[in-house]
Amino acid sequence: MTRRVLLRIFYLALPPLFVLLAVILIPVVIASRVGSRGRPWRPEAWRKISYGSRYFRSSFRGRLGDIVEAVDVVREFLLPLLVTLAAVCVLGGLLARFLGLGIPSWAAALPEGSWLSLLPSDVAWLPAGERLGFGSGAALILAACLAVALLGFGISLYTWLAFALGEATRVILRYGGAATLFPDPGDAIPGGRLVLCQISDLHLTAHGREPYEIEEGSASWPEAAPRPDTAELTGRLRRLVAEIAALNPPLVALTGDMTDLGEEAQWAELERALSGVPDSAHVLMVPGNHDVAINLGTSPDPDLKKRAEREQRFIDVLARVERGPFHPPLHAPARKRARRRLRARRRLRAIAALYPRRIELEGGIRVFGLNSNRYLSRFVGSNAIGQLGGGQLRRLARALDAGSGPVVVLLHHHVARLAGPLSLNDTFQIAMDGTRLLELLAAYQQKNPARNSALVLHGHKHLAFFGHYRSKTGGRVSVYAHPSSTLGHETDGHLDGVARFAAVRLTEDGIWRVETHPLRPARDAAASPAAAVAAS
Incomplete structure (x- = not known):
């Protein structure tokens, strides 16, 4: 008897297991094949997938944390929820009692052949032909509500899991390996003409919030420092x-993550704080x-509508903040009524047409801003x-070929990894085609090594590092993070x-220097600027 019961349970559980494996593996395989563009999977591709499995586990733990937070939110409304559920059950029981609802034969036959048939036969689950009483009607309503809630939760969890596995696997397979940067203390030499000042990753908030x-x-955040709320950050x-x-x-460069969530109130804080930039300085952003691509917690953006709104908000602010003869010219933004009619895809193309932005400074120094x-x-x-x-x-390659001289490229993401062991985090902090950018600049520098010096400036992961990249053909590119x-x-x-x-x-010998200027204490604000510390 026990053996027969166990076999029946096994047979009932086996098909759902196959279905579960199929619905999880099929999206991953399809996404992986699309990401690899049909090429056979090489051993390093399998290695990347093994790296990805660790990310999936940590991401799933993060999802469980989101569920706990959701439970905390629901707990605040637990009493009204229970009262509503009880009222619905009571109403269902009263309707079943006074309307004299009966149990049809097809409903009574449902337990036959299911796991309920394993229970003792004297338990009458749904006796056909009988009338539902108040208690049985309320119980059925309660069971239906719980079933719908569990079904919705299961669909939500599965959708998230399939989306996460598919997208992350595709990214890992497309990530072809990052270039390596090596420290370059030889560039920390005195002198040189000031070319620009860089600020990055401000993460400005609004309404007193912290990042x-x-x-x-x-x-x-360090305990000794004031809390980084809106007033402190601004x-x-x-x-x-x-x-x-x-x-x-001559130029003030803002290399991304100016705001924490790309909200309109946060951009307003940025504009007010930048009012002190001298009129003689150009501004490039x-x-x-965090400005255009941020998706928090369990709030995905499948149709990219939220991203389109953030990008349009960025363009509006760029039109008011940017100063200088940049190319391509920045046209006045369309009216809000007209923007609402545009599809998200079409609106996303607006910011793509603005980059690379370029300006030529005194001395033939060309500065390019890229959208990473x-x-x-x-x-x-992601x-x-x-x-x-x-x-x-x-477009950047054509612009480089059209001239010569020192070049500075500004973007937000890292373009290479530091020398050391490989890390899965490289996939999610380094631009997937950062190596192509470095090779492009190295080829440009190699055309005229004495004149075409190249420098890349970026932010993103709150790391301070100065180094260089050298291509196989001998081209050299300096990189500063x-x-x-x-925040520091x-x-x-x-x-x-x-x-x-x-x-x-930039020195007369064409060597780039990057000085980091820590903020002086407020009591010393009136004093003369302290000596800068050269990055090394």
Whole structure:
């Protein structure tokens, strides 16, 4: 008897297991084949998938954390929810009692052949022909509500899991391996003409909030420093702008993540804080993933409508903040009524046409701003993925070929990894085609090594690093990663809380220097600027 019961349970459980494996594996295989463009999977591709499995596990744990947060939110409305559910059950029981609803024969036959038939035969689950009483009617309504809730939860969880596996696997397979940067202390030499000042990753908030990464605990803030709320962050930015104004640079570069969530109120805080930039300085701004591509928690963006709104908001702010003879010219934004009629896809093409943005400074120095957010993220797990896109790189190549001289390229994402062991995080912090950009600049530098010096400036992961990339053919590109200008340098999830900006200089020998200027204490704000520390 026991053996027969166990076999029946096994037979009933086996088909759902096959179905579950099929519905999970099929989207992953299809997405992987599309991502690999039909090429056979090489051993390194399998290695990348093994790296991805660790990401899936950590991401699933994060999903469970989101569920706990959702339960906490529901708990606040638990009493009204229970009262509503009880009222619905009572109403269902009364209707069943007074309307004299009976049980049809097909409903009574449902337990036959299912796992309910394994229970003792004297238990009458749905006796055919009998009338439902108040208790049985209320119980059926309660069971139906619970079934619908569980079904909705299951569909939501499966949709998230399939989306996460498919998108993350596709990204990992497309990621062809990042170039390696090596420290370059030889560039830390005195002298040089000031070319520009860089600020990055401000993560400005609004309404007194702190950056969400600090609120949710993924990054820790030093206890001795004032809490990074809206007033503190904007105050730090104003003081940074004042120190930059004292240097009177030809160009002020903002390399992404100016806001924390790309909200209109946060952009308004940025515009007010940047009012102190001297009129003589040009201003160039490139978007970061927090500005245009951020998707929080369990709020995906499958049709890219939210992204289209954030990108249009960025273009509106860019029209008011940017200063200088940039090419291509920035046209006045369309009226809001007209923008609503545009599809999200068409609106997303508007920002793509603006980059690369270029300006030529005194001395023949050309500065290019790139948009490294071309990857259309629809899910929280791919928010930080960077991509420049083939079209943008081709336009940059044509612009480089049209001239000569020193070149500075600004973008938000990393373009290479630091020397050391491989890490899965490289996939989600380095632009997938960052190596193509470095090879392009290295080829440009190699055409005239004495004149065509190249420098890449970026932000993104709150790391401070200065190094160089050397191609196989001998081309050389300097790369500087700037930490958060308001939150500081991050090490293993711990921020140092030191605000800073970077001053970029070019020597007569064509060597790039990057000085980091920590923010002076407020009591020393009236003093003369402190000596900068050369990045090394």
